[in-house]
Amino acid sequence: MSRFFDSDIWWSFKHSPVTVVAAVLALLCIFGALLAPIIAPHNPYDLAQISLLDSNLPPMWIASGKAEFPLGTDQQGRDILSTIMYGSRISLLVAVCAVLMSIVVGVGLGLLAGYVGGRVDSIIMRIADIQLTFPAILVALLISGIARQFVPRDMQDSLALYVIIFSIGITLWPHYARTVRSSTLVEKSKEYVQAARVIGVSQTKIMFKHVLPNVLGPVLVIATLNIANAIISEATLSFLGVGMPPTQPSLGTLISEGQNYLFSGEWWITVFPGIALIVMVVSVNLVGDWLRDALNPKLR
Amino acid sequence: MTTPFVQLKNVSKTFDVSAPWLNRVIERKPQSFLHAVSDLSFDIQRGETLALVGESGCGKSTVARLIVGLYASSTGSVMIDGQDMRIALTSNNEAARALRRKVQMIFQDPYASLNPRWRVADIVAEPIRTHRLIPDGAALDKRVAKLLGYVKLTAKDGEKYPHQFSGGQRQRISIARALASNPEFLICDDPTSALDVSVQAQVLNLMKDLQREMGLTYLFISHNLQVVHHIADRVGVMYLGRVVEIGDKKEVFGAPQHPYTRMLLDAIPDLHMTGKARTPVAGEVPNPLNPPSGCAFNPRCPRKFEPCDKTRPELVNIHGRQVACFAATSAQNSATETVMTLS
Numbered sequence: 001m002s003r004f005f006d007s008d009i010w011w012s013f014k015h016s017p018v019t020v021v022a023a024v025l026a027l028l029c030i031f032g033a034l035l036a037p038i039i040a041p042h043n044p045y046d047l048a049q050i051s052l053l054d055s056n057l058p059p060m061w062i063a064s065g066k067a068e069f070p071l072g073t074d075q076q077g078r079d080i081l082s083t084i085m086y087g088s089r090i091s092l093l094v095a096v097c098a099v100l101m102s103i104v105v106g107v108g109l110g111l112l113a114g115y116v117g118g119r120v121d122s123i124i125m126r127i128a129d130i131q132l133t134f135p136a137i138l139v140a141l142l143i144s145g146i147a148r149q150f151v152p153r154d155m156q157d158s159l160a161l162y163v164i165i166f167s168i169g170i171t172l173w174p175h176y177a178r179t180v181r182s183s184t185l186v187e188k189s190k191e192y193v194q195a196a197r198v199i200g201v202s203q204t205k206i207m208f209k210h211v212l213p214n215v216l217g218p219v220l221v222i223a224t225l226n227i228a229n230a231i232i233s234e235a236t237l238s239f240l241g242v243g244m245p246p247t248q249p250s251l252g253t254l255i256s257e258g259q260n261y262l263f264s265g266e267w268w269i270t271v272f273p274g275i276a277l278i279v280m281v282v283s284v285n286l287v288g289d290w291l292r293d294a295l296n297p298k299l300r
Numbered sequence: 301m302t303t304p305f306v307q308l309k310n311v312s313k314t315f316d317v318s319a320p321w322l323n324r325v326i327e328r329k330p331q332s333f334l335h336a337v338s339d340l341s342f343d344i345q346r347g348e349t350l351a352l353v354g355e356s357g358c359g360k361s362t363v364a365r366l367i368v369g370l371y372a373s374s375t376g377s378v379m380i381d382g383q384d385m386r387i388a389l390t391s392n393n394e395a396a397r398a399l400r401r402k403v404q405m406i407f408q409d410p411y412a413s414l415n416p417r418w419r420v421a422d423i424v425a426e427p428i429r430t431h432r433l434i435p436d437g438a439a440l441d442k443r444v445a446k447l448l449g450y451v452k453l454t455a456k457d458g459e460k461y462p463h464q465f466s467g468g469q470r471q472r473i474s475i476a477r478a479l480a481s482n483p484e485f486l487i488c489d490d491p492t493s494a495l496d497v498s499v500q501a502q503v504l505n506l507m508k509d510l511q512r513e514m515g516l517t518y519l520f521i522s523h524n525l526q527v528v529h530h531i532a533d534r535v536g537v538m539y540l541g542r543v544v545e546i547g548d549k550k551e552v553f554g555a556p557q558h559p560y561t562r563m564l565l566d567a568i569p570d571l572h573m574t575g576k577a578r579t580p581v582a583g584e585v586p587n588p589l590n591p592p593s594g595c596a597f598n599p600r601c602p603r604k605f606e607p608c609d610k611t612r613p614e615l616v617n618i619h620g621r622q623v624a625c626f627a628a629t630s631a632q633n634s635a636t637e638t639v640m641t642l643s
Contacts, residue, residue, distance in 0.1 A: 190412045190413075191407040191408070191409055191412040191413035192412060192413050192414055192415040194365075194370055194405075194407070194413075195405065195407060195413050195414075195474075195477070196415075196426070197370060198368050198369070198370065198400075198403075198404060198405045199400070199404070199426055199427045199430050199431075199477075199481065200388075200397060200400035200401070200427075200430055200431065201426070201430050210415055213415075213417045214415070214416065214417055
């Protein structure tokens, strides 16, 4: 541990105040989400705890608000702060898993396309191109729609999480494949790869031990951007009714539910989940940006 | 005489540089081929340094990559210590591994030839690990430290990353890596071109010392004649994928027979000649996609005469070296005739 605190990365982290603030916010979001069942003031999905008498309460600093519900309640009397914490749990889970899946698929295929080249390259990249001509959300809709047909009706709710992770993950892989392929093409022609070939290192080893570490830099940055994209995709899918079921609402579901009440004056139902989403996305992004610079040995 | 350690026989390398099939069909373009190296034959004796010189694009680096097995030759064969380099490319048996271990390469650009994300110790240890020469552990660390010592670096430098070193130091790391598998033959693809003059001398002297200590054989590729003069025993001059003159360094540099060699030597800047105009090498290198007929050098040659643009001269033994030039051969012939008529 002391080695970490002596390292260049920790030094550059300490000397970047923006990153420190962003990291603190990101950690707050992540801990709030992960520890929701323990630290949330209410359990909004426990019917015994909610009361319709508390419905549509404004945030506590407005005259008619109650201190018990700091950010107000929705039309069913659920505490907004608690729903945000439970919701971001699902949003984060979906986004992180979808991005991880797309990284594995995209980096793998991109590396293969760039390194092997020729027909393999053409086939992989044409598939990526074709997929990119469709809006990502349409692809996700299509895939989750098709996947639903194969899942038995009584298991749909329990498998919804996996279906949505898969359908969002599939929409994201071409970004990684393209980036990784183009950096692989650059790295492949560098002399250190030729040196490894002269030494007699096997092609797979060159691919994974020499080329892969050198093409991962941009992947990290895209991954953080894509976590934001994935959260938004998930929200859209949930809004369209093919995402998370109402029994497990995500941040996106909360925003889209809340917007029904915007015009009747209950702005807090949609605005607070929205702010939570922005804080989460921006802070994760800033941390990713810093990480890109910190991990680049040439900038150290 | 024993068989030479390295033997190239009629080696050619052709690259297909045609447009994609669809464009060729639609635009009715023919297929085009680049003859990077044509019909190249030379030998290198054990412990000797052969230098190949020539302008950019004459195929020097292609020769290096052919010998080391990065490219497969289109025709001809590369034999190293009696074994065809082709087996190192195609098979993965014990003989192929042993052959690969024997031949190593030092690259031109020290900034690109070391993986930026690997520690120097891992870079130097890579050939050892790949060929499983020494198991991981204290023995390997010791070997790496010794290799770094050969190139005047310390064991502590092994902990650093390549970007923490200067160009000359990186090139020395490159040499340490090349030595790691106990090679017998090193191919140096212009290893000093990216370095300062002062550092060049340092690297060249190091290479000479290592050659003496370990009995290495070098193929040294360069465009810098002074560097070549410093390190080589024999010199081959290449022009457009062919050797035009090859022989002992003293012979070739002392009394160049091919007009191209003469032009290259005349173009060297010299401190004693400050103020005087030097003779530049006239003209441009012709397009290798469409080389001139006959002798490839004929459009630039000051001694061009009758057969030069019709037939290609072959390498002929003259004055203790081989030259491919009609002018040189006929001068030799007329000289012998004069001698004969006089006697």
